[in-house]
Amino acid sequence: MEPRRVLWLNDVVTLFNVETPRTGPTGETIDPQRHRALGTVSRASILEMVRAAGTGMTIAEVGERTGLHLSTARAHLDRLVDAGLLVKARASGGQPGRPAWRYRAAIAEAPAPAPYRALAAALLDHLSRRGHGDVRAEATRAGHGWGRHLAAAATATGGDPVDTLLDVLRGLGFSPRPHETADGTTEIHLHTCPFLELVNRNPDAICALHVGVVRGTLEHAGAPPAGAVLEPFGAPDACVVRLTLPQPWETSA
Numbered sequence: 001m002e003p004r005r006v007l008w009l010n011d012v013v014t015l016f017n018v019e020t021p022r023t024g025p026t027g028e029t030i031d032p033q034r035h036r037a038l039g040t041v042s043r044a045s046i047l048e049m050v051r052a053a054g055t056g057m058t059i060a061e062v063g064e065r066t067g068l069h070l071s072t073a074r075a076h077l078d079r080l081v082d083a084g085l086l087v088k089a090r091a092s093g094g095q096p097g098r099p100a101w102r103y104r105a106a107i108a109e110a111p112a113p114a115p116y117r118a119l120a121a122a123l124l125d126h127l128s129r130r131g132h133g134d135v136r137a138e139a140t141r142a143g144h145g146w147g148r149h150l151a152a153a154a155t156a157t158g159g160d161p162v163d164t165l166l167d168v169l170r171g172l173g174f175s176p177r178p179h180e181t182a183d184g185t186t187e188i189h190l191h192t193c194p195f196l197e198l199v200n201r202n203p204d205a206i207c208a209l210h211v212g213v214v215r216g217t218l219e220h221a222g223a224p225p226a227g228a229v230l231e232p233f234g235a236p237d238a239c240v241v242r243l244t245l246p247q248p249w250e251t252s253a
Contacts, residue, residue: 042068043076047085047105050077054236056104077103087196089203089232089239101203104233106196120195120209124202136208143212144225150213151220161221162186162243168217176241186245189238207232214241 049065050057057065063073080086081103088101123142127135147168154167162178166188169176173194179187193199199206207230215225227244234240 040076042066043080046073046076047080050080050086050103051105053104056102056233058100058102060100062103077101087193087199087203089199089207102233120198120206123209124198124205127202127205135202136204139205139208140212140215143209143214144216144219145212146209147213147216147218148220149216151217154217161218161223161245162188164221165214165217165241168213172213177238186243188241188243189235190241191238193239203232218243218245 046062046066049062053061059070059074059077062068062077063070066073068076077086077088081088084106086103087106088103090099090101123139127138150168150171151164154164154171166176166178169188169190173192175191176188177191179189181187195206195210211228211230214228214230218228219225223245229242231240231242234242
């Protein structure tokens with residue numbers, strides 16, 4: 001029942017209803033799609049399970065933990081993806097083969113600059129309209145050219161290709177951080193996904209686009225592009241770009 005206000009006018013009492021916005025526990029307006037997605041105990045439990053898994057979970061892992069049939073687990077996971085509560089990606093980073101989908105909890109992240117988001121969205125629309133060919137390969141090629149263009153305008157040009165790549169990734173809003181591994185190779189952890197609203201539309205294409213950007217940037221900076229692989233959810237709080245660069249491009253510890 002809506003709350004009522006009382007208006008006194010010349011000793012006449014008037015009651016009228018006042019519409020109030022319905023908000024969730026945090027004060028935000030309730031999202032009906034998310035509310036419906038969490039309308040079953042199974043989906044709510046799966047969401048908490050995936051959130052607790054730092055690098056995400058596959059359909060098989062969710063099925064094993066819950067005892068659900070794989071098709072049922074997939075349906076629940078994809079319903080949570082559609083509601084914006086989970087994101088999914090393959091760990092191949094555009095490499096040959098079809099690894100399993102890995103699901104991770106979606107978090108609120110800063111978007112990329114509007115022109116970049118518009119460009120990425122236009123590419124996804126173009127690929128979806130074509131309806132044939134290898135979408136990942138085409139997205140990687142498009143990203144490769146985009147990466148070369150961005151590298152040409154990067155502030156770190158003329159130096160270490162890894163620095164140029166970091167500059168390009170910062171400009172796109174990925175919040176990159178370099179890491180040295182035990183075997184001496186370089187990793188770049190991407191702590192935000194500025195294209196997150198596009199990922200669920202076509203995870204294969206948008207991740208392959210990012211792979212192409214990385215490789216195009218490295219190539220323009222004078223480093224071999226083939227040694228770069230993107231692993232979605234490769235770290236508990238980040239996607240990981242793994243670089244295998246020969247001397248003199250390896251960074252020092």
